[in-house]
Amino acid sequence: MNSPTASLPTLTTDIVPFAIRGERLEVLLARQTTGWGLPGGPVGVDEDLDAAARRQLAEQTDLSEVYLEQLYTFGRPDRNPARRMVAVAYFALLPIASGSVGVPAAGDAVRWAAVDELPRLVLDHGEIVAVARCRLAAKLLYSTIALQLMPECFTLSELQAVHEIILGESLDKRNFRKRVLALDCIEATGELARHGGRRPARLYRARRPGQVELIK
Amino acid sequence: MNSPTASLPTLTTDIVPFAIRGERLEVLLARQTTGWGLPGGPVGVDEDLDAAARRQLAEQTDLSEVYLEQLYTFGRPDRNPARRMVAVAYFALLPIASGSVGVPAAGDAVRWAAVDELPRLVLDHGEIVAVARCRLAAKLLYSTIALQLMPECFTLSELQAVHEIILGESLDKRNFRKRVLALDCIEATGELARHGGRRPARLYRARRPGQVELIK
DNA sequence: TATATTAGTGTCATTTGAACACTATTACAA
DNA sequence: TTGTAATAGTGTTCAAATGACACTAATATA
Numbered sequence: 267m268n269s270p271t272a273s274l275p276t277l278t279t280d281i282v283p284f285a286i287r288g289e290r291l292e293v294l295l296a297r298q299t300t301g302w303g304l305p306g307g308p309v310g311v312d313e314d315l316d317a318a319a320r321r322q323l324a325e326q327t328d329l330s331e332v333y334l335e336q337l338y339t340f341g342r343p344d345r346n347p348a349r350r351m352v353a354v355a356y357f358a359l360l361p362i363a364s365g366s367v368g369v370p371a372a373g374d375a376v377r378w379a380a381v382d383e384l385p386r387l388v389l390d391h392g393e394i395v396a397v398a399r400c401r402l403a404a405k406l407l408y409s410t411i412a413l414q415l416m417p418e419c420f421t422l423s424e425l426q427a428v429h430e431i432i433l434g435e436s437l438d439k440r441n442f443r444k445r446v447l448a449l450d451c452i453e454a455t456g457e458l459a460r461h462g463g464r465r466p467a468r469l470y471r472a473r474r475p476g477q478v479e480l481i482k
Numbered sequence: 483m484n485s486p487t488a489s490l491p492t493l494t495t496d497i498v499p500f501a502i503r504g505e506r507l508e509v510l511l512a513r514q515t516t517g518w519g520l521p522g523g524p525v526g527v528d529e530d531l532d533a534a535a536r537r538q539l540a541e542q543t544d545l546s547e548v549y550l551e552q553l554y555t556f557g558r559p560d561r562n563p564a565r566r567m568v569a570v571a572y573f574a575l576l577p578i579a580s581g582s583v584g585v586p587a588a589g590d591a592v593r594w595a596a597v598d599e600l601p602r603l604v605l606d607h608g609e610i611v612a613v614a615r616c617r618l619a620a621k622l623l624y625s626t627i628a629l630q631l632m633p634e635c636f637t638l639s640e641l642q643a644v645h646e647i648i649l650g651e652s653l654d655k656r657n658f659r660k661r662v663l664a665l666d667c668i669e670a671t672g673e674l675a676r677h678g679g680r681r682p683a684r685l686y687r688a689r690r691p692g693q694v695e696l697i698k
Numbered sequence: 699t700a701t702a703t704t705a706g707t708g709t710c711a712t713t714t715g716a717a718c719a720c721t722a723t724t725a726c727a728a
Numbered sequence: 729t730t731g732t733a734a735t736a737g738t739g740t741t742c743a744a745a746t747g748a749c750a751c752t753a754a755t756a757t758a
Contacts, residue, residue, distance in 0.1 A: 274490045275525060277568055309491060312566060315557035339555045339570050341531035350528060352493055352570075354555050423736075440738070441716070464734040465723040639705075656707070657747065680703040681754040 275341070275350040279319040280306035280391065282337070282398040283327060285360040286415055286428050290380045293395055294360075295387070296326050297375045303388035304395070305376075306353065319356040327376050333359040333414035333476070337398050345390045357398040359414035362424070403432055410451045410479045413472045421459050421467035422446070449481055491557070491566040495535040496522035496607065498553070498614040499543065501576040502631055502644050506596045509611055510576075511603070512542050513591045519604035520611070521592075522569065535572040543592050549575040549630035549692070553614050561606045573614040575630035578640070619648055626667045626695045629688045637675050637683035638662070665697055 282304055283294040296305040305326040309318040316334060324330045334356050341352040379385060381399055384392060405411045412428050426442045446452065453473050458466040498520055499510040512521040521542040525534040532550065540546045550572050557568040595601060597615055600608060621627045628644050642658045662668065669689050674682040 275493050275527070277491050277493060309557070309568075311491070312559045314559055315555065315568065336555065339531065339552065341525070341570070343528045343530055352525075352531065354557070354568075421736085438717075439736090440718085443737080444739095445715095460724085462725085464725055465736045467736055637705085654748070655705090656749085659706080660708095661746095676755085678756085680756055681705045683705055 275352045277309045278306055278351055278353045279309060279315060279322060280304040280340075280353045280355045280394055281319050281323050281334070282355065282357040282395050283323060283329065283332070283360060284357060284381075284398070284402060284415070285378075286362050286431060287378060289427070289431060290382070291399070291431055292378045292380050293384065294327055294329075295377050295379055295385075297377075298388055301388045302377070302379075302385055303391045304355075309354075315354050316356075319354075319358075323358060329358070329360060333411075333478070337394070337401060340390060340394060342390070351389075353394070355394045355398070357402065359402075359411070361415060361417045362420075362428075363417060405478075406432055408480060408482055410449065410472075410477075410481060413451065413475070414478065416472070418475070419455055419457065419459075419469040419471050421469060423467060425452075425470075451479060451481075491568045493525045494522055494567055494569045495525060495531060495538060496520040496556075496569045496571045496610055497535050497539050497550070498571065498573040498611050499539065499545065499548070499576060500573060500597075500614070500618060500631070501594075502578050502647060503594060505643070505647060506598070507615070507647055508594045508596050509600065510543055510545075511593050511595055511601075513593075514604055517604045518593070518595075518601055519607045520571075525570075531570050532572075535570075535574075539574060545574070545576060549627075549694070553610070553617060556606060556610060558606070567605075569610070571610045571614070573618065575618075575627070577631060577633045578636075578644075579633060621694075622648055624696060624698055626665065626688075626693075626697060629667065629691070630694065632688070634691070635671055635673065635675075635685040635687050637685060639683060641668075641686075667695060 280303075285292055285294070294305065295302045305323055306319070307322050307326075309315060313321070315336070319334055320330070320332075323332065323334075337355040337357050339352065339354045343350060345351065345353075381395065384395060386392070387395070402411070406429060412425065412432075415428050416425060422443055423439075425446065426437060426439065429442070430436050451473055452470045455469045455471050457469045459469050460466045496519075501508055501510070510521065511518045521539055522535070523538050523542075525531060529537070531552070535550055536546070536548075539548065539550075553571040553573050555568065555570045559566060561567065561569075597611065600611060602608070603611070618627070622645060628641065628648075631644050632641060638659055639655075641662065642653060642655065645658070646652050667689055668686040671685045671687050673685045675685050676682045
């Protein structure tokens with residue numbers, strides 16, 4: 267076994283914070299000295315990786331209590347020309363319209379951008395977003411992860427729209443409802459949503475909020 | 483954003499080298515000062531993560547040209563009581579009976595162990611193996627990854643046995659052949675295997691060796 | 699030459715997935 | 729108040745995929 271190297275790579279976490287806003291999948295970007303990039307930064311000496319990602323997201327975007335999942339670790343030596351950095355990437359899922367998901371405390375330091383119309387991002391952050399998006403779309407098909415993008419109460423039409431936006435294709439309403447109800451992962455609240463639309467829709471909630479279950 | 487921390491975690495790679503040996507799924511372990519563990523070690527200052535994993539596997543086990551895939555990054559602060567270490571874990575797949583897969587150059591420094599009867603491993607390496615095993619079993623179901631465990635030429639019975647060993651259940655011979663042949667990922671060589679058995683079996687090879695394709 | 703062992707093959711029933719159109723309920727406008 | 733526009737909600741039918749199942753073929757060995 268070779269001996270440890272003299273110098274060590276800097277270890278960071280980068281977080282891809284996803285939310286459905288309007289009719290699009292968007293990512294929350296953080297302003298950095300050289301341009302726009304993902305929230306994140308160096309991992310503390312004795313800090314857990316998940317905790318570091320959660321802390322940085324909270325500090326930089328004022329978001330907490332989000333679903334967070336490790337994505338991949340990016341470590342090409344040339345990914346940062348300045349100094350060697352290895353990034354443990356995460357993605358976060360934010361519920362639709364969760365309170366201050368507009369412009370958080372940091373004011374001008376963050377902005378939302380549609381994942382389809384991202385500006386050029388610093389380093390390899392564009393690639394990280396692309397990988398995260400693939401993973402999210404893949405997991406829609408074999409897990410209940412979409413519920414992490416929903417508010418506490420939601421209608422089936424809203425849930426279907428989330429799927430359609432991420433997958434980029436329209437789904438059959440009856441088949442969608444049949445499948446999602448058969449999964450037994452949501453339940454009707456008994457309330458109706460009367461938000462401007464015509465006929466009010468039944469509201470549902472996750473049976474086991476916070477839990478992502480594999481399906482099929 | 484907080485400033486970089488004074489000290490940095492040590493970054494390592496750990497590799498879970500899988501192979502089918504006998505009728506079992508086995509892992510190649512490396513002797514360490516405090517007991518048996520996974521091959522791996524510190525990442526070089528300007529070394530790519532994948533390259534580091536590949537190098538360490540080659541140095542410590544004399545294995546090269548293997549399939550390598552990043553698994554997960556383990557960074558709990560208490561995973562190493564001595565000093566903070568973050569490990570980017572990989573798993574490797576070795577073809578059955580690939581030359582010196584017995585006892586490589588390092589002599590006494592490595593040993594094979596059945597994944598079901600592992601000795602106690604250093605640090606959290608037991609957990610890493612468990613995660614790798616789950617991932618491997620999962621990928622069997624939606625990819626052609628099993629081919630990475632096969633030698634250049636193999637019979638359908640051998641390929642089926644590999645699936646059965648990893649999944650831990652027996653499969654129907656006719657259904658298995660129907661499915662795998664329909665995938666169009668292997669082709670008959672025209673040769674027959676006459677290795678002691680009774681009726682000789684047709685030999686097959688991967689159409690696109692080295693490539694792992696998603697299926698279904 | 700008889701026997702033991704593994705290789706190789708097809709059908710049918712069931713389940714799953716995909717396509718498809720109409721009625722119901724409300725808000726709002728005339 | 730009544731009509732209209734908009735979204736919510738609901739079953740059936742067909743096709744495709746999956747899973748269960750048993751026998752013949754080819755060779756080595758006794």
